[in-house]
Every structure is written in C-alpha cells, then in structure tokens.
Amino acid sequence: MKSYISPWPGAATLPRFPRSLVILGATGSIGTSALKVVERHPALFRVTALAGGRNAAKLAEQAARFRPPFLAVLDQPTATTLRDALPRDYSPEILVGPEAYITLAELPEADLILSTIVGAAGFLPTLAAARAGKMLALANKESLVLGGHLIREACHRSGAVVLPVDSEHNALFQGLLGHNGEADLSRIILTASGGPFRGKDREFLRNVTRRQALAHPNWDMGAKISVDSSTLMNKGLEVIEACHLYGLPVSQVDVVVHPQSIVHSLVEYVDGSQLAHMGVPDMQIPIAHCLCFPKRVPLGMPRLDLAQVGSLTFEAPDLEAFPCLRLAMRAYDSGPAATIVLNAANEVAVDLFLKERIAYLDIPAMIEKALDSMGASETDTAEAILELDRETRKKCLATA
Missing domain, CATH: 3.40.50.720 (NAD(P)-binding Rossmann-like Domain)
Incomplete structure (x- = not known):
C-alpha cells in the first residue's frame, strides 16, 4: 500500500x-x-x-x-x-x-x-x-x-x-497485505476493550481510584498505558498512529468497543467486506509477527477456541463519558502541533493522577484546556517538537 x-x-x-x-x-x-x-x-x-x-x-x-x-x-x-x-x-x-x-x-x-x-x-x-x-x-x-x-x-x-x-495496528497491517491499497480500502476499524469502566457514567468516574484504573480486564500492561486504556486515550493515540502508518484521514478510521479483545482490528474494503484479525489477547503474537516477519513461528500458547469464547459483542464508544478519544481525533485534524500538545498534556495528567494529585476526570479536562489554549507552533524539526512538548508540560504542571 x-x-x-x-x-x-x-x-x-x-x-x-x-x-x-x-x-x-x-x-x-x-x-x-x-x-x-x-x-x-x-x-x-x-x-x-x-x-x-x-x-x-x-x-x-x-x-x-x-x-x-x-x-x-x-x-x-x-x-x-x-x-x-x-x-x-x-x-x-x-x-x-x-x-x-x-x-x-x-x-x-x-x-x-x-x-x-x-x-x-x-x-x-x-x-x-x-x-x-x-x-x-x-x-x-x-x-x-x-x-x-x-x-x-x-x-x-x-x-x-x-x-x-500494537496488537490493533499489527492486525490492520496483516489485513491490508496483499490488497490493492487505497483503491480498494474503505476504512479501518480499531477495536477497544472498553477498559475497566466500560458502561460507567461520569458520575461514577468522578470517584475512580488509582487502583481501579490500573485493573485492566484483559491485558497485562504498565501503569501509564493502563490508565490510557481506561480513559480511551490509548485508543485515541492509536487513531493518530493509524493515520500516520496508513496515510488516512480520521474520517476513514473508526473505533468500536469489543470487550472480549478477540478481534484485534478490522479492515473494510470498497465491496463492503471486512477482514478481521482474531487471536487470544497476548502481546507475544504481534511481537513475534514483527520480529520474525515475514516468517511465522509457534509460541506455545493456548489456541483460540471460539466455542469456548461463546459470543463476541461490539458497541459504539461513549464519547461523553470518555472524551479523550474525541479530543485525540480533534487534535489530529488540527495538525501536528495539536497532537504534540495532546500527548504532553495527557502524560502530565496521567502522572499526576497516578500520584493521586488530581482526580480521574481531571485528566480529560487538563487535555482539553491545553488544546483550547495552544497557539501556533513550528513542528518541522525534532528540536521544535520537543520544545513544544516541554512548554506544554510546564504549562500543565503550573495549572494543576
């Protein structure tokens, strides 16, 4: 492609x-x-x-x-x-x-x-x-x-x-191989587990604790990415990543919540067909695919048993309760400077939450405030990118 x-x-x-x-x-x-x-x-x-x-x-x-x-x-x-x-x-x-x-x-x-x-x-x-x-x-x-x-x-x-x-982008990569690139592609669909707070409203989220946010139902991950998964910012960052990897606008990248984490992502073609990549939720699978590519190797882990899984469910993400996904899409449409600000503000906010200095819902609030207050910035060199990153972190910490 x-x-x-x-x-x-x-x-x-x-x-x-x-x-x-x-x-x-x-x-x-x-x-x-x-x-x-x-x-x-x-x-x-x-x-x-x-x-x-x-x-x-x-x-x-x-x-x-x-x-x-x-x-x-x-x-x-x-x-x-x-x-x-x-x-x-x-x-x-x-x-x-x-x-x-x-x-x-x-x-x-x-x-x-x-x-x-x-x-x-x-x-x-x-x-x-x-x-x-x-x-x-x-x-x-x-x-x-x-x-x-x-x-x-x-x-x-x-x-x-x-x-x-990333399991989602690795799934997309595999689903896109062997096809006629942009001419045949309609959209890509990233799946999200929904994290530990799927189905919860903002009233519940006001009192979320550090321990609750780190308790991901399907994946064993580090603290920062676990919190990002719970806020859906991880999926927002993955939307931006997908746009860069595959040269797509946000309008061709969708997100669907899939609690079982069996379908890792899907590719939809212009004929309406969708190719889904499925597997047990274990990061050794996409890691081995990349390290050994194009060779595939056995990993000695349990096989996917669909009869045992029983059912696969899908639902739309709740952008009102979890606005980080919406903010990430907005940032990509606004240009490279906005995605730098988004990421810096999120890293500061998550760190403060993990240190129990701010509340859970303060995470998206801090990010939105940073995006609303940003000005024009150069992003054509690594030095300019890192300077904007540092400046954003400093502002976020000063207003925390």
Missing part, C-alpha cells in the same frame, strides 16, 4: 536470520514478552543490546541470560547498581543517559530495533532508528503522535522498514 509509513517490505529488503536485535525498553511488559519470543526461538536472533531505564535488577537478570555486548540505563547510579549485579565473567559496555538509547538505535551491527519506551521519551530513539535505515518494530505509539511526519520522511529517505507492534 503506497501510503504505509514504509511500503510492503519484500523478503529481499529485510535483514536475514539470525537478526541482531536491540530492545529499547527491555524491562517493560513488551520488552519482557519479546525476550520470551527470543528465548523460544534462539536461532533467529542475536541480542545485541538491552536498554532498561532505571530497573537495574531486572535488566541485570535479562543481561545475564542473553549476554548482549551493550546495555543502557538512564543514570549513573543505576549503571553502578547494574554493573555490581552482573556476573563477574560478563563485562558489557554500559551506556548512560537518554542519548544512550539513540546510540543503541543507530548501532551499525544492529539491524532490528524494538522501540517500546513508554511516552514521548521514545521519540528521538525511534527517529534515530528510522534515519539509520533499520528494521523497526514499533511499540511506542507516542513517537508517531509527536513526529509521525518526520519519521515518515526519514523512512522514505533511508529505506527503513516500520512494522507496528
């Missing part, structure tokens, strides 16, 4: 097996699941680098098992703790600071980068991997929300291949 962030990659354009793998965000849920795939299929990968933020204990455990020559953490105290926790017969190079993630994304010996850093922090490493022409398995949707136009340009210049790890 011509409007992909990268065109359909033929086998000749992809790195051969074993692939040299770098995981940015190795200690999170996606990184941990990716290493399970690697462990099940060791002949397909060489783990070249792992980056683990400030989780020295978990990164040390992973590093001791896979022995990559490079590791990265965000600060020197974590690096010291990590070094002390490693086996004495293993001495990798440990890089420190946010710039270390960019270095790993550009490593000449690396050909496959899994970008799974949470939030805007993933933007520069993802952009670096795209500029370096890597095969990029992308699980950091915020990179496209902040600078999808720059990443798209970088891919076309370098020949980088971007494969979407």
Whole structure:
C-alpha cells in the first residue's frame, strides 16, 4: 500500500536470520514478552543490546541470560547498581543517559530495533532508528503522535522498514497485505476493550481510584498505558498512529468497543467486506509477527477456541463519558502541533493522577484546556517538537 509509513517490505529488503536485535525498553511488559519470543526461538536472533531505564535488577537478570555486548540505563547510579549485579565473567559496555538509547538505535551491527519506551521519551530513539535505515518494530505509539511526519520522511529517505507492534495496528497491517491499497480500502476499524469502566457514567468516574484504573480486564500492561486504556486515550493515540502508518484521514478510521479483545482490528474494503484479525489477547503474537516477519513461528500458547469464547459483542464508544478519544481525533485534524500538545498534556495528567494529585476526570479536562489554549507552533524539526512538548508540560504542571 503506497501510503504505509514504509511500503510492503519484500523478503529481499529485510535483514536475514539470525537478526541482531536491540530492545529499547527491555524491562517493560513488551520488552519482557519479546525476550520470551527470543528465548523460544534462539536461532533467529542475536541480542545485541538491552536498554532498561532505571530497573537495574531486572535488566541485570535479562543481561545475564542473553549476554548482549551493550546495555543502557538512564543514570549513573543505576549503571553502578547494574554493573555490581552482573556476573563477574560478563563485562558489557554500559551506556548512560537518554542519548544512550539513540546510540543503541543507530548501532551499525544492529539491524532490528524494538522501540517500546513508554511516552514521548521514545521519540528521538525511534527517529534515530528510522534515519539509520533499520528494521523497526514499533511499540511506542507516542513517537508517531509527536513526529509521525518526520519519521515518515526519514523512512522514505533511508529505506527503513516500520512494522507496528500494537496488537490493533499489527492486525490492520496483516489485513491490508496483499490488497490493492487505497483503491480498494474503505476504512479501518480499531477495536477497544472498553477498559475497566466500560458502561460507567461520569458520575461514577468522578470517584475512580488509582487502583481501579490500573485493573485492566484483559491485558497485562504498565501503569501509564493502563490508565490510557481506561480513559480511551490509548485508543485515541492509536487513531493518530493509524493515520500516520496508513496515510488516512480520521474520517476513514473508526473505533468500536469489543470487550472480549478477540478481534484485534478490522479492515473494510470498497465491496463492503471486512477482514478481521482474531487471536487470544497476548502481546507475544504481534511481537513475534514483527520480529520474525515475514516468517511465522509457534509460541506455545493456548489456541483460540471460539466455542469456548461463546459470543463476541461490539458497541459504539461513549464519547461523553470518555472524551479523550474525541479530543485525540480533534487534535489530529488540527495538525501536528495539536497532537504534540495532546500527548504532553495527557502524560502530565496521567502522572499526576497516578500520584493521586488530581482526580480521574481531571485528566480529560487538563487535555482539553491545553488544546483550547495552544497557539501556533513550528513542528518541522525534532528540536521544535520537543520544545513544544516541554512548554506544554510546564504549562500543565503550573495549572494543576
């Protein structure tokens, strides 16, 4: 499809097996699941680098098992703790600071980068991997929300291949392969579980607690994405991501609530037919699809049993109770600056909610206020994008 962030990659354009793998965000849920795939299929990968933020204990455990020559953490105290926790017969190079993630994304010996850093922090490493022409398995949707136009340009210049790890976008990617692109496509339909508060009204949501928001019914995720899922902002960010990945306007991207999380997304063609991607809700499936693409590998997990599932239900999202989805669509239609403001305001609001400094319904209120008060801003460079991101966070914190 011509409007992909990268065109359909033929086998000749992809790195051969074993692939040299770098995981940015190795200690999170996606990184941990990716290493399970690697462990099940060791002949397909060489783990070249792992980056683990400030989780020295978990990164040390992973590093001791896979022995990559490079590791990265965000600060020197974590690096010291990590070094002390490693086996004495293993001495990798440990890089420190946010710039270390960019270095790993550009490593000449690396050909496959899994970008799974949470939030805007993933933007520069993802952009670096795209500029370096890597095969990029992308699980950091915020990179496209902040600078999808720059990443798209970088891919076309370098020949980088971007494969979407998010279960919904991976489902869309599979549903679009082998078809006649834009000429045949009518719309794409993202599914949402509805999160833990599906069917609840605003009166109920006024008193939602941190613990309640983190209790996702179907997926095991980190704190930030769990809250985003509960507010439907995660789905809003995925709408923006889909528009960038597939070159579509918001008018061709729909969202439907599907509580069972069995249908991961659908593609509708001009003849009215829809292709749905189905599977058990386990992130190893889309992760393995991207890391091994175009090869498919067994994962040893329970098979989907439709008779046992019994029924699949679908409903429209409640945009009155969950306005974050509406705000995300508005932001994309308003242009790149608005999506940067949207994401920054959301990250600040979610962090404040997790720290129990604001109420649950203050999250969409803070985002809407930031969008309403924004002015004109440049977004044609990474520096301008990050400056707008910083400025928005500062304003949101000042008014919290």
